[in-house]
Each structure stands twice: as C-alpha cells, then as structure tokens.
Amino acid sequence: MLRFSCEKALLQSAVNTVSRAVAAKSSIPALEGILVEGSDRLTMSGYNMQTGIRTAFEAEVHEEGRIVLNARLFGEIIRKLPDDLVVFAADEKYMVRLTCGDASFEIMGLSAEDYPELPEVDDEYSVAIQQGTLKAMINQTSFAVSTNETRPIHTGSLFEINEQGLTMVSVDGFRLALRREPLERIDGGAFRFVAPGSALNEVEKICEDSDNLMTIIQGKRHLMFETGSTQLICRRLEGEFLDYRNAIPRNNPISILVDTKAMLNSLDRVSVVISEKLKSPVHCIFDAGRVYLSAKTGNGEAKDICPVEGDGQGLEIGFNNRFFMDALRYAPAEKVKMELNTGISPCIMTPVEGEENFLYMVLPVRLKA
The missing domain is CATH 3.10.150.10 (DNA Polymerase III, subunit A, domain 2)
Structure with a gap:
C-alpha cells in the first residue's frame, strides 16, 4: 500500500513542520493525524480546517499510496528513533511497520479517504518577499493582533501590496503596529488581504532567516504562503479593517x-x-x-x-x-x-x-x- 525509506532527520523535520497545523482535538479522527502520501516524492499534510501545512521531500518510495497517522504518536516515535535510515511499510489494513536501526514499531493508521482536501488556492495575485524579511515583519507586528473575537477582522494582520512595497498592519483596541518593506516582485498589480494571526505565527516559524523567497498567493477565499517545497494555506479574514491611515x-x-x-x-x-x-x-x-x-x-x-x-x-x-x-x-x-x-x-x-x-x-x- 505505501512503502518508503528515508533519513530520520528529513522525516522528523517534515513531521515537525506539518504537526503545527494538526487539530489537537477533533470530532473527525483523521484531523488529529498527518496525511502521508508517496508517489515520486513523499508529501505530508496537517490541517485543522482553518490552516493547512503541506511539505514534500525526497524519499525512496518503493510502493505508492496514502495513509493517515496519529500526529502525536507518529511524532513521538520519529523523535525517539536513532539517527539512521527509517523504513516505513503500511499494508491494506492500515497496519504500519516502522524500522530504524535496531528499533521497530507497529502502529495503526487510518484510511486517507476520510481526510479532507486542503483548499485549492486560485492564483489571482502573488508577491515574493525574502523569508528573513517576512519573518521579521510578522514578529514586529503580530504582538498587536487583537484576541477579541467580536471583531474577527482584527484577529489578523492587514497586508497591503503596491509599488511602494509591502505594508503590514496589526491593531487591537489599544495599539497599532505597522511595518513597511520594499518587495522583490509583484504579479497582478496592487492588492490587499487580511491573514489570520494564528496562521501568521506558523508562517513565521516556517520562514528561515535567509534571502530565499517566500511567495504569497491570494485566492478568492484563501491565501497560500509557499517556500521551496512547503506550503501553508489559510482562509482570508473578511470584513472592514481599520482605516489605519486616518487613525494615526x-x-x-x-x-x-x-x-x-x-x-x-x-x-x-x-x-x-x-x-x-x-x-x-x-x-x-x-x-x-x-x-x-x-x-x-x-x-x-x-x-x-x-x-x-x-x-x-x-x-x-x-x-x-x-x-x-x-x-x-x-x-x-x-x-x-x-x-x-x-x-x-x-x-x-x-x-x-x-x-x-x-x-x-x-x-x-x-x-x-
């Protein structure tokens, strides 16, 4: 059903990345899991119906397939394995056998059929920015994001993209934080959106302190933050964001x-x-x-x-x-x-x-x- 082998470090890095979007508790058991898919490379996904993180990496895939594994258990096992080659084999009854060095584990997986599809993000507008810059901008504005659910729009940060660059604004009832940086490139002209603060915290963790680019894609209802082989997808917040220019x-x-x-x-x-x-x-x-x-x-x-x-x-x-x-x-x-x-x-x-x-x-x- 699904058989692959890969280095423990690669597997652990992927599990750590996608686990942050896994629901801690859900009425749908699959949502407490990580979706593992193998074809030409290995893809892992975590999704809590608000934010989804997907990452792909190189592995020896011996048999193609897909399965869902409990994120907490799978994560614990991978973390405790010796630093060696991990061999993964799942059968049609969703029984998974993991071996690494002298250690071996058998755990039950779940059918991938119950796993909800991550939203597709139609590319209306996109922009590219250095990861280190975006990481700093989120860090220097996210503290002012509102936690008050009565104005859901302010539980996110406003992104404004135009020729001047990217402006990020966060506001709660007591303070406002604004950061502005020039951009590498923008496609499709000027645009603006509000991204949920909870998703931006994860984007900040995915960003490396490097000049590598992060592409931000705005779809009709969702946003995608994409770097290399990792994607974070979240919904856009709807509503009227504070007219910050007149508020200052x-x-x-x-x-x-x-x-x-x-x-x-x-x-x-x-x-x-x-x-x-x-x-x-x-x-x-x-x-x-x-x-x-x-x-x-x-x-x-x-x-x-x-x-x-x-x-x-x-x-x-x-x-x-x-x-x-x-x-x-x-x-x-x-x-x-x-x-x-x-x-x-x-x-x-x-x-x-x-x-x-x-x-x-x-x-x-x-x-x-």
Whole structure:
C-alpha cells in the first residue's frame, strides 16, 4: 500500500513542520493525524480546517499510496528513533511497520479517504518577499493582533501590496503596529488581504532567516504562503479593517528622541509594583531632556528618570506598561522618535532617520486626577 525509506532527520523535520497545523482535538479522527502520501516524492499534510501545512521531500518510495497517522504518536516515535535510515511499510489494513536501526514499531493508521482536501488556492495575485524579511515583519507586528473575537477582522494582520512595497498592519483596541518593506516582485498589480494571526505565527516559524523567497498567493477565499517545497494555506479574514491611515494622528507638536533600551529598562523598573491583581498605568511626565516615570499600587511605589533628547513641555500622560514596552521591544531600531500631543492623544513611535519602515501607536490610559 505505501512503502518508503528515508533519513530520520528529513522525516522528523517534515513531521515537525506539518504537526503545527494538526487539530489537537477533533470530532473527525483523521484531523488529529498527518496525511502521508508517496508517489515520486513523499508529501505530508496537517490541517485543522482553518490552516493547512503541506511539505514534500525526497524519499525512496518503493510502493505508492496514502495513509493517515496519529500526529502525536507518529511524532513521538520519529523523535525517539536513532539517527539512521527509517523504513516505513503500511499494508491494506492500515497496519504500519516502522524500522530504524535496531528499533521497530507497529502502529495503526487510518484510511486517507476520510481526510479532507486542503483548499485549492486560485492564483489571482502573488508577491515574493525574502523569508528573513517576512519573518521579521510578522514578529514586529503580530504582538498587536487583537484576541477579541467580536471583531474577527482584527484577529489578523492587514497586508497591503503596491509599488511602494509591502505594508503590514496589526491593531487591537489599544495599539497599532505597522511595518513597511520594499518587495522583490509583484504579479497582478496592487492588492490587499487580511491573514489570520494564528496562521501568521506558523508562517513565521516556517520562514528561515535567509534571502530565499517566500511567495504569497491570494485566492478568492484563501491565501497560500509557499517556500521551496512547503506550503501553508489559510482562509482570508473578511470584513472592514481599520482605516489605519486616518487613525494615526501625524501633526503632533511634541517630538522627542528616545534610546529604546534605556526607556525599556526604566519602564521595566517602575513596572515592578504592577501585577495582574494590582494594575496601574505608568505615569509619565515628559520634560526637557528627561522623562519622569512612576507607578503606584497596593504593592508600593516605584519611580525612575530616563534621559531623552528634546523637550516634552511638561506633558503628563499615562500608559499601560505592557503595551508601551511591547512597542519599544519590537521596534527594529536602537533609537526611536516619539511624537506626542496631549494627555489623551496617542503616542506615535517612528524611526529617527531614514525611511519610515515602522510605526507604532499606543493609546494612553486616563490618569486619575
């Protein structure tokens, strides 16, 4: 039915990749499994009805066929095998025999007939981007993806592709993260879509830190992220994404330059008294050449001073410590420009010089009088 042999390392790498899309629990037993198909090469798929990952690799296929194997059990076995050639044989009763060195296992598989087809993605538009760049862009925006299911569209990130390049935007009710990079090539003109945050987390893991290209294909209802022999397919999120251009106020009278690490350290120090039970905004007073930070809860009070360049004109403003720190932590720059207006206007963070390839917006928290 299906017989093949291949190196353990190749098999383990493929199992690790596709397992991330396997349903942990499902009413359809096949969905808790990995679909293994052998013809001229070996293909493995994982699919949880939302996101599917498929990868193909070289193996000696002695007999063509397809079978579904429980992902957890199969993964455990492969991981514990010695580093040697794995020989796989399945019969028509779905009995699978795995041998590697002196170790051998027999496990039951399932019919591949019950395994749902991964969606086809019709190639309406596509774009290619370096994997390392895409990985960084997802990493530097995904923290601001909303987890609130009442606005499903914001549980994903907006991708906008045009001549200027790729712009990625994530937003929840309290902050916004934006990254922009030039592109290798775009086919079919400008386009935009919203990709689910959960799928992008997997795309980030599939991306290598390299110049190899990742192709993003937009179909009518689905998206495909393709690199080499691995494909991730997910549905597009439908709905009206925030009009981010109009949501970001840019004529802010106060502009100061901040050392990202120094500001993070100061925020980290004053956050010591803040906890899940005892919440408090970080109280900031932006002055000439410095910003005074403080926080006060039932745990106690913490204060610090962080040097800055510029004059904050004595502006008093409060921030959620985590949101403020996230923006600084993910900003791809050692120094950022902070734009401020009033105690109830958002804080905008952008690069100090060069292209505006990132922008973070954090909404303030009202301070009690």
